[in-house]
Amino acid sequence: MSQDLPITSYALLGLLTFGDELTGYELKQRADSTLRFYWVSPAMSQVYSELTRLSSRGLVTAHEADGRTTYAITDAGRAALTTWLEETPAGFSVLKHPVALRLLIGHLVSVETNVKMLRDHVVALDDQLAALQEVREALRGADAPGEAFHHPALVADWGLAHYGNERDTILDLIRRLE
Amino acid sequence: MSQDLPITSYALLGLLTFGDELTGYELKQRADSTLRFYWVSPAMSQVYSELTRLSSRGLVTAHEADGRTTYAITDAGRAALTTWLEETPAGFSVLKHPVALRLLIGHLVSVETNVKMLRDHVVALDDQLAALQEVREALRGADAPGEAFHHPALVADWGLAHYGNERDTILDLIRRLE
DNA sequence: TGTAGCATGTAAGCCGTTACATGATTGA
DNA sequence: TCAATCATGTAACGGCTTACATGCTACA
Numbered sequence: 001m002s003q004d005l006p007i008t009s010y011a012l013l014g015l016l017t018f019g020d021e022l023t024g025y026e027l028k029q030r031a032d033s034t035l036r037f038y039w040v041s042p043a044m045s046q047v048y049s050e051l052t053r054l055s056s057r058g059l060v061t062a063h064e065a066d067g068r069t070t071y072a073i074t075d076a077g078r079a080a081l082t083t084w085l086e087e088t089p090a091g092f093s094v095l096k097h098p099v100a101l102r103l104l105i106g107h108l109v110s111v112e113t114n115v116k117m118l119r120d121h122v123v124a125l126d127d128q129l130a131a132l133q134e135v136r137e138a139l140r141g142a143d144a145p146g147e148a149f150h151h152p153a154l155v156a157d158w159g160l161a162h163y164g165n166e167r168d169t170i171l172d173l174i175r176r177l178e
Numbered sequence: 179m180s181q182d183l184p185i186t187s188y189a190l191l192g193l194l195t196f197g198d199e200l201t202g203y204e205l206k207q208r209a210d211s212t213l214r215f216y217w218v219s220p221a222m223s224q225v226y227s228e229l230t231r232l233s234s235r236g237l238v239t240a241h242e243a244d245g246r247t248t249y250a251i252t253d254a255g256r257a258a259l260t261t262w263l264e265e266t267p268a269g270f271s272v273l274k275h276p277v278a279l280r281l282l283i284g285h286l287v288s289v290e291t292n293v294k295m296l297r298d299h300v301v302a303l304d305d306q307l308a309a310l311q312e313v314r315e316a317l318r319g320a321d322a323p324g325e326a327f328h329h330p331a332l333v334a335d336w337g338l339a340h341y342g343n344e345r346d347t348i349l350d351l352i353r354r355l356e
Numbered sequence: 357t358g359t360a361g362c363a364t365g366t367a368a369g370c371c372g373t374t375a376c377a378t379g380a381t382t383g384a
Numbered sequence: 385t386c387a388a389t390c391a392t393g394t395a396a397c398g399g400c401t402t403a404c405a406t407g408c409t410a411c412a
Contacts, residue, residue: 035279
């Protein structure tokens with residue numbers, strides 16, 4: 001039955017479980033607005049190739065109209081996702097944090113260089129938080145337990161806490177460096 | 179001069195700035211004990227190939243003795259690292275969090291399945307925290323400002339805060355799900 | 357005596373990115 | 385009319401992993 005797929009492929013398939021039918025282009029937009037905070041937003045070209053793969057396995061169906069192709073998840077797709085969720089362990093998260101990596105070897109540069117990097121990162125975190133806050137707001141109205149966007153809302157709250165905590169931690173580090 | 183390298187290559191080079199000379203095998207162990215919390219711990223085979231690359235660019239020198247080859251950073255290596263730190267922007271962190279991704283589509287499975295996944299993740303976080311705590315303890319004695327392991331200690335504290343905060347957030351999510 | 361750790365690599369292959377290419381539609 | 389957005393791909397390539405291979409040393 002369903003051989004396993006790269007996680008990104010399951011992720012894209014998962015974005016099709018919210019009741020609508022999307023083009024590759026739209027799926028990429030959805031990935032940009034949600035997936036990128038906890039996973040990665042795959043390149044446009046990868047979205048198309050994953051859709052081709054999912055389609056070849058019968059996990060999505062393609063519908064063509066006016067030169068655009070929309071994709072919908074199939075029953076087999078939903079089943080594959082469900083068994084993936086139920087039967088494979090999640091595995092630990094991977095954090096690739098260039099700021100932490102650079103601070104690790106901060107002895108090579110001046111305190112000011114390190115502090116500047118951290119301050120810039122706080123600004124980037126503020127941007128990230130603002131973007132995520134917008135996503136969170138968009139879910140209001142359907143985010144109660146049992147409603148369509150309950151889980152996305154939980155994850156968005158998680159993300160807000162995550163990036164907010166990181167902001168606090170960085171501000172603390174700046175104080176310790178100065 | 180120094181073309182740029184993949185970040186992992188800079189990371190490994192950075193691990194050689196703490197005053198000693200390591201074999202590929204030992205470098206991998208150092209990566210496992212520090213780098214993996216904020217970046218990735220490259221596969222053994224990649225450590226060797228990165229060392230070959232760094233060596234071919236004159237950023238490290240190899241010394242052979244008793245069938246083991248140790249590597250030391252060169253002045254050119256230190257210079258390349260410093261300009262990298264000073265002149266290229268850090269870029270934002272990438273988080274690949276399978277637990278968050280799975281929770282996003284948690285509507286496909288039961289509350290119990292979601293809660294179990296989160297509980298398992300808390301256990302994994304505890305392991306991670308314990309390992310990082312050990313690393314942090316090993317730095318005591320040379321972690322004051324100006325001392326050799328000041329920056330690694332700062333980053334370790336960051337990591338402890340990071341994973342500790344995540345633990346709290348997950349416990350909160352479990353409460354909201356139940 | 358055999359297993360675990362030390363030590364060093366090669367080869368194949370996948371995931372994912374960037375660069376390249378094309379064309380329609382909409383709005384300034 | 386020109387730029388931005390929508391829409392869909394192909395090709396090349398790099399980074400990184402897994403699997404495969406080899407051999408030595410220390411220890412239970």
